[in-house]
Amino acid sequence: MKIGYIRTSTDDQSGAGQRDALRAAGCERIFHDKGVSGGAVSKPQLEHALQAASEGDALVVTRLDRLARSMKFLIEDVERIGGLGIDFVSLREAIDTTTPGGRLFFHISAAFAEFKRDVIRQRTKEGMAAAKRAGRPVGRPPSITDDRWPGIRQMLDGGMTITAAVRTAGVPRQAIYRRLDTDASTTLAGFSQR
Known part of the structure; x- marks a missing residue:
C-alpha cells in the first residue's frame, strides 16, 4: 500500500x-x-x-x-x-x-553526510587547539563578564536574593552560581535562593 x-x-x-x-x-x-x-x-x-x-x-x-x-x-x-x-x-x-x-x-548521501560531519568536527578541534595556543578564549563568552561581576556580587552581599539578582542583572541563574562557586571567598550557603 x-x-x-x-x-x-x-x-x-x-x-x-x-x-x-x-x-x-x-x-x-x-x-x-x-x-x-x-x-x-x-x-x-x-x-x-x-x-x-x-x-x-x-x-x-x-x-x-x-x-x-x-x-x-x-x-x-x-x-x-x-x-x-x-x-x-x-x-x-x-x-x-x-x-x-x-x-x-x-x-x-549518507556517506557524504557522515564525511561532512567528520570534516566539521576535525576543523572545530583544530580551530580550538589553535585558539588555545594563541591564548584566545575558547567556547562561548561568559554570561557574566569580569567587569559586571562586582556589581552583581555587591547586590548579593547587600542581601538581595539570587532570584532578584537574576531579574535585575538580566543574567542566567546558573551563571551566578558558577561565579559564586569559583569565587574563593564565597560559599552558596550565605545567599538566599528565593
Whole structure:
C-alpha cells in the first residue's frame, strides 16, 4: 500500500496540490501535518502515517523538502523509515527506495553526510587547539563578564536574593552560581535562593 504524507508550513495552506499528486500516484491514505515547519522535531501526522504503514508499504511525498529541510534530517528520517521495513518515494526527485538505484542514492548521501560531519568536527578541534595556543578564549563568552561581576556580587552581599539578582542583572541563574562557586571567598550557603 502507498501512504501519502503532506506537510504545509502554515495552517492556511491547503496542500491541495500535494494531495492531488499523491492520489495520482496511487496513495490510498494521506496524512497531513498543517502548520509544521520542515525543521520541526515533532511531526504528529508523519508518526500516524508510519504507524498506519506495514512492512512493505511505501511512504510517498511530493518533494523531499516535505519530509525534511536538511539532508542530515532527511537521511535520518529515511533510514528510520527503512528500519521499519517501509519504503520511501519522492515524486519530484524520482527517488524510490523500492529500487536498487533509490537505495544506492541514500547510501551515497549518507556517506557524504557522515564525511561532512567528520570534516566539521576535525576543523572545530583544530580551530580550538589553535585558539588555545594563541591564548584566545575558547567556547562561548561568559554570561557574566569580569567587569559586571562586582556589581552583581555587591547586590548579593547587600542581601538581595539570587532570584532578584537574576531579574535585575538580566543574567542566567546558573551563571551566578558558577561565579559564586569559583569565587574563593564565597560559599552558596550565605545567599538566599528565593
